[in-house]
Amino acid sequence: MVTTHSRSNATVLSHIIDVLADPIDGSPLRGVDDFTRLVSESGHSYDVARQGYVTLAGGAGLRYSGDDAEMISARETFLTGGHFAPFVEAIADAVHDVLDAGEVADDAHPVICEIGAGTGYYLSHTLDSVAGARGIGIDVSVHAAKHLARCHPRVGAVVADAWARLPIQSESVDAITVIFAPRNAAEFARILKPKGQVIVLTADAGHLAELREPLGIIDVEEGKVERMIEQAAGHLQPVGDSEPVEFEMMLDQQSIASQIGMSPSARHLKPEALAARIQALPEQMKVTARARITRLGRIS
Numbered sequence: 410m411v412t413t414h415s416r417s418n419a420t421v422l423s424h425i426i427d428v429l430a431d432p433i434d435g436s437p438l439r440g441v442d443d444f445t446r447l448v449s450e451s452g453h454s455y456d457v458a459r460q461g462y463v464t465l466a467g468g469a470g471l472r473y474s475g476d477d478a479e480m481i482s483a484r485e486t487f488l489t490g491g492h493f494a495p496f497v498e499a500i501a502d503a504v505h506d507v508l509d510a511g512e513v514a515d516d517a518h519p520v521i522c523e524i525g526a527g528t529g530y531y532l533s534h535t536l537d538s539v540a541g542a543r544g545i546g547i548d549v550s551v552h553a554a555k556h557l558a559r560c561h562p563r564v565g566a567v568v569a570d571a572w573a574r575l576p577i578q579s580e581s582v583d584a585i586t587v588i589f590a591p592r593n594a595a596e597f598a599r600i601l602k603p604k605g606q607v608i609v610l611t612a613d614a615g616h617l618a619e620l621r622e623p624l625g626i627i628d629v630e631e632g633k634v635e636r637m638i639e640q641a642a643g644h645l646q647p648v649g650d651s652e653p654v655e656f657e658m659m660l661d662q663q664s665i666a667s668q669i670g671m672s673p674s675a676r677h678l679k680p681e682a683l684a685a686r687i688q689a690l691p692e693q694m695k696v697t698a699r700a701r702i703t704r705l706g707r708i709s
């Protein structure tokens with residue numbers, strides 16, 4: 410179970426300021442007025458929100474809004490139930506492997522950046538398991554960023570678009586984690602240190618299979634990992650084979666409602682119809698979680 414930490418909002422971003430960059434021109438940022446604003450060398454200024462996150466978007470602003478408040482709240486409810494704990498453990502283990510492979514010293518304060526970090530559940534757990542590591546949680550959703558900003562004392566929360574230039578210095582990140590979230594291979598290759606790696610968790614065909622037919626939600630398509638590797642070609646290459654992570658969960662109707670509420674399926678089903686279908690399920694049922702974990706490194 411991940412603990413929620415409290416801290417002063419003003420200094421939230423100070424741990425990672427050396428890694429952040431102006432989204433417009435990539436120049437370094439510094440905190441001013443007790444870290445209530447970040448100002449770049451080129452003079453652009455970005456206000457730190459009262460809740461402790463900063464929006465780092467280029468001149469055109471953000472093109473997406475990401476998960477809405479209801480989806481984030483459903484995600485928080487489901488994840489704090491601990492149902493995805495084996496995914497969390499697999500990610501934390503992979504981060505340790507990547508830091509070992511990169512020969513990162515114990516006292517190096519490595520930088521771990523999660524893209525599409527949601528509520529920060531995975532990132533905060535990972536930071537708990539890597540002493541002294543610093544986290545950057547990036548999400549385009551301000552609702553997610555509010556959670557991210559308070560998920561761990563070593564996490565800085567940044568609202569930014571994964572498909573745009575990331576507001577991060579080149580060659581500054583030891584490990585990038587991407588859990589059911591967008592992947593921008595070119596930018597990942599740019600921000601990774603030479604020995605850094607990306608860790609991607611992708612849902613696999615058969616994920617939540619027992620719920621698909623009764624609830625009318627579509628299955629994960631086959632070959633997702635292979636397509637991801639193809640799309641990354643020229644920027645990143647696989648490190649070893651991708652590995653399955655599969656386990657069974659016992660879910661009650663409320664947990665199932667939260668699981669569906671945090672997923673894109675929530676947008677495609679009418680709430681009344683979904684509620685009726687969930688009520689028709691057994692009170693408790695066994696549901697399979699199935700994903701693959703893939704590591705990608707820079708092309709040397």
Ligand SMILES: C[S@@+](CC[C@H](N)C(=O)[O-])C[C@H]1O[C@@H](n2cnc3c(N)ncnc32)[C@H](O)[C@@H]1O
Binds near residue numbers: 474528570572587
């Ligand atoms: C399926 S959720 C996964 C959240 C988190 N990784 C987890 O597993 O709990 C996808 C997340 O990606 C975010 N997202 C979607 N599009 C994005 C984009 N273009 N840039 C950054 N984040 C994005 C959403 O707001 C959402 O929080």
